[in-house]
Amino acid sequence: MEKNKLIIQSIIQGKLTPAQAAEHFGVSRRWVYELMRRHRASGEDGVLPLSRRPHSSPQQTAETVRSRILSLRPELTDKGLDAGAETSAWHLSVEGLAVPAASTIHRILRSAGLVTDQPHKRPRSSWHRFEATQPNEMWQSDFTHWTLASGADVEILNFLDDHSRYLISCTAHQRVTGPLVLECFLQAAERYGFPASTLTDNGMVFTTRLSGGKGGLNAFEKTLRDLGIQQKNGSPSHPQTQGKIERFHQTLKHWLTIQDPAKTLVKLNKDLIRFAQVYNTERPHRALNRRTPAQAYEAVPKATPTNSEAGTHHRVRTDKIDAGGKVSLRYQGKLLHLGVGRQHMYEDITVLVADTAATVILTSTGEILGEYNLDATKNYQAKKKKSPAKAEDSS
Template identity: 55%
Template sequence: MSRDIDDAGELNDAGVKPKNLVIVRAVREQGLSHAEAAVRFGVTRQWVHALVTRYDAEGPDGVAPRSRAPRTRPGATPAVIRDRIIALRVELTGNGADAGPATIAWHLEQEGHPAPSTSTIRRILHTAALVTPAPHKRPRSSYIRFEADLPNECWQADITHWYLSTGVRVEILDFLDDHSRYLLAIRAGTAFTGPNVVETMTDLITGYGPPMSTLTDNGLVFTTRLARFKGARGGFEKLLAVHGITQKNGRPGHPQTQGKIERFHQTLKRWLTARPLPDTLTDLQTLLTEFQSWYNTARPHRSLGRRTPEQAYTALPKASPTGPTRSEWRSRTDRVDQHGKVTVRYAGKLRHLGIGKAHTGTPVLLLIHDRDVSVSNANTGEIIAEHTIDPARDYQPKRR
């Protein structure tokens, strides 16, 4: 059974640990010298030596990025000050006196102690469970409002649901510009998959240009970062990496991060509720297209100073990606099947790589860098095939 090797580690933005592991395995299992590995992977020979030494001593964890955090934190509040803040809170509260952060800071100064900021005092009190939350609703002025400064600076995307007249539940995929609330795309489907999302995003990049960043939840059609089994990036992640688009995901169970598109769904469903349920997906798409035109061009938006999203989207120059394209490094073990093939997942789809029936049953090591795959005999280190993955195909022939 094929599997992604356990020591590959979770992919991060720079792909640091997977790349380091590929370098080490190229030396230890494919027989490259330190100098050859340095040339192939664009690093110094000294770095290859250091990685191999760390791998021999500590295993896969040895090639992980080392923490650069300071061993001590001189700016941290001393324990004696924290204890005095808590004691003052209890003492002042027991006396019926004002016991807010500013008052506690004043008392500390009177006693000759260096007083931390009021926000630090407040945080210490919260940690000690000495602050009782106010029962009334927070004032509007206390809310922190986030909004992109330019069109295309951030696109929010999400999937919601609706029903047909037959009672069948269907899905709606939408993309919204964070700055202008411009509805970039809205599509109906039975169930959206990763390739469907990639297709929609590709169309948007063609029509509007690539955005600087995207913001979504952690659905598998958008990201594999919380997937149970770690492996290749999904198709949406690969598309963003190719264009240098920064990917942002909300905290799990915290939909407020994607608040604009969540609030947008209320407007959408209120509009749909005022109309009869559509009979088919085609009918629903017709409704959604009508809604998109109305929402973008005829509905003044309160948060936009009563302008329409189209007016706000076209009023300023568009932002564009600022991040570098991000490479993906992976290593994987497999065994050549009876048809002379092995499998690898790329852009959310399982691909079949042709190795040759002469190697049936051979255990192999796959070193993967973006679309390039190097396959070697896991026992001897001999490279037996190389591939450049064609995303439009399932079967991938060997590169000649």
């Protein structure tokens, strides 16, 4: 700006010719004549640098879209949902509006003071994420704690499809036990089919592999083995292996915090049904290219267990052992009596039936009390005798 003024002053007051001024200040003669023209037209203001801003911005985000981006942020946040740029873009597309780039949406939110950049976070390009290639190729499972409005602590058990992040099952209980894990797993499988594998931590409700070889397999492990479902367990003290479901728990708890606090398990389970609907069908996932888990789950053929026994019919029932140490079970229209043992009388048990096989499980611990080959021609059903090899394994 000062240089432009000096060029003009050197011509007007210093009596330099335009050619001399151009040579002295190291500019072209054309530029000197342009400055002289501006000075004659507008005085000293005419030699100031002109704005380089374009007269129009054809790429500028429409005001209707910008307003919707700003209004979406509090709407999604109030619902306990993710309100980032990519999620906003998905909702704009669903509403039929023009969808700017995620970077543009982030810039609009940042300009309005609705988001703050966090440069300390690792860039997404540095992530190395494992993902199953098919739905039902692997289900991740874990449970987390939640507090009712009454102050009571409860536990929420979840099954999450690794490929699509589809929420297979989400239920709240006073306490998650081994038999309950199996029951919820079978109920989910009845609806969605059996997975090819499962991934959990090393909690006793999922596996006894760290129990020092005492007690043998629990009911969940035995059922997976019988069905040909591969059981995978994370390394001890390494929760990153189950990273997807750990991250899911954050989303779940954030959503529950926004809702009216549930006073009872019944109310909480109703809330969880609603959450599953929102999570699976109304919430696009960043890792799924803005698709919802439901869209991703239905887009690809589902994997199945390698063992044909996965087609076996399963049912689960709960009961109490009678004073004679037996439990009754209706099979092929007849009432059979399974001998468990008087030492377990009046204890709560879970009975798992798989076609002609039955397993009685102690509800409180998950211990297998007996296995039976059902025979409708006999009223009393004795336990299967363990082979010497199995007896050694369980000792």
